[in-house]
Amino acid sequence: MLSLLDLLGTIGGSILGLPGILGVALGMTTRNWIVAMILGGAIGVLSPLVLGGHHSAHVPITTLEYSVSTIIGLLAGLVGCAIRHKGARV
Amino acid sequence: METNLGEYRQTVHYNNHSGVRAICSDCHVPHEWQYKMKAKVMAVKDVYHEVMGTINTSEKYEHRRLEMAAAVWKKMKATDSRECRNCHAFEYMDFTIQETRAAQNHQRAVDENMTCIDCHQGIAHDLAPGYLEEYQHVVETLAQSKLQDGSGGVDVASIKSYLGISAD
Numbered sequence: 001m002l003s004l005l006d007l008l009g010t011i012g013g014s015i016l017g018l019p020g021i022l023g024v025a026l027g028m029t030t031r032n033w034i035v036a037m038i039l040g041g042a043i044g045v046l047s048p049l050v051l052g053g054h055h056s057a058h059v060p061i062t063t064l065e066y067s068v069s070t071i072i073g074l075l076a077g078l079v080g081c082a083i084r085h086k087g088a089r090v
Numbered sequence: 091m092e093t094n095l096g097e098y099r100q101t102v103h104y105n106n107h108s109g110v111r112a113i114c115s116d117c118h119v120p121h122e123w124q125y126k127m128k129a130k131v132m133a134v135k136d137v138y139h140e141v142m143g144t145i146n147t148s149e150k151y152e153h154r155r156l157e158m159a160a161a162v163w164k165k166m167k168a169t170d171s172r173e174c175r176n177c178h179a180f181e182y183m184d185f186t187i188q189e190t191r192a193a194q195n196h197q198r199a200v201d202e203n204m205t206c207i208d209c210h211q212g213i214a215h216d217l218a219p220g221y222l223e224e225y226q227h228v229v230e231t232l233a234q235s236k237l238q239d240g241s242g243g244v245d246v247a248s249i250k251s252y253l254g255i256s257a258d
Contacts, residue, residue: 005132012131017124051124056179057170057205065124 010068018047019073027080040077044070093151097215110177117173117214118162125172156218163207163228171206178206195252202248209252 014020023040030036048061048069094114098104103112119129145151145158166173180200185193195209211217211225218224 005135009128009132013124013126013128016127016131048124051122054122054170054172054175056181057172057175059169059172 007064007068010065011072014044014047014069014072015076017069018051019044019069020076022047023073023076024080024083027077027082028084030081031084033078033081036077036081037074038077040073040075040080041070042073043077044073047073093145093148094215101214103214112177112214116176120169120172121176125169152218155216156221156224159211159215159218159221160224160228163211163225164232166207167205167229167232174206174210198248198252204248204252 019040022043026039026043027036030039045066048065052061052065053059098114103117105111120126139145145154180196183196185196188196198204199209208229211221
């Protein structure tokens, strides 16, 4: 399943989904870059678990999904943290 | 997409005795937020092709049908026909009131870990010539990439034997 479209879809989906949105939000709660990364990353790991899967189909959550959403979560956390820093300076 | 609409209107998912309709998105867009967002992002490509007129005549459409169908099969096979299972599930089927052929095949599907799209290609649209070979090709490629992942799980042999292609 490793086509380019699939990869782009997974990345875009993560940005529009929990890792992107909640990642930025949580990132904004702190000025500490490391904490922001951990918070964002944790959301990234959790969201496929919470929002993936299915009640009757047996769909495995792939490593690609986990890694993409974790990386997006980390980055989103950093973006949120950057917003916080920037906002604090004005 | 007009072509699909016309064909779909002839099928049981459009009009049936119970009055429950399955629309395009029921079969083509996942419910789970994670995958729904992904599907929406990937649909940008469809909008592009619609605007560019890649499939705006029926000749162009037929020329591309097999390729497009294969993309859908790949997704459905990889997800264990997840979208079908939002409405249908083996667990809720009463095999005793299904016709024998259906019941036998569904029992087999449960036993051999097969999924809806393995047997129900063309459930809502016309099929292009050579679709069985193409479907088999999709399953094999998927099985190979799964083997590399180490997760396994695709029973190519039983699908081949269902399709009537001698398992080699």
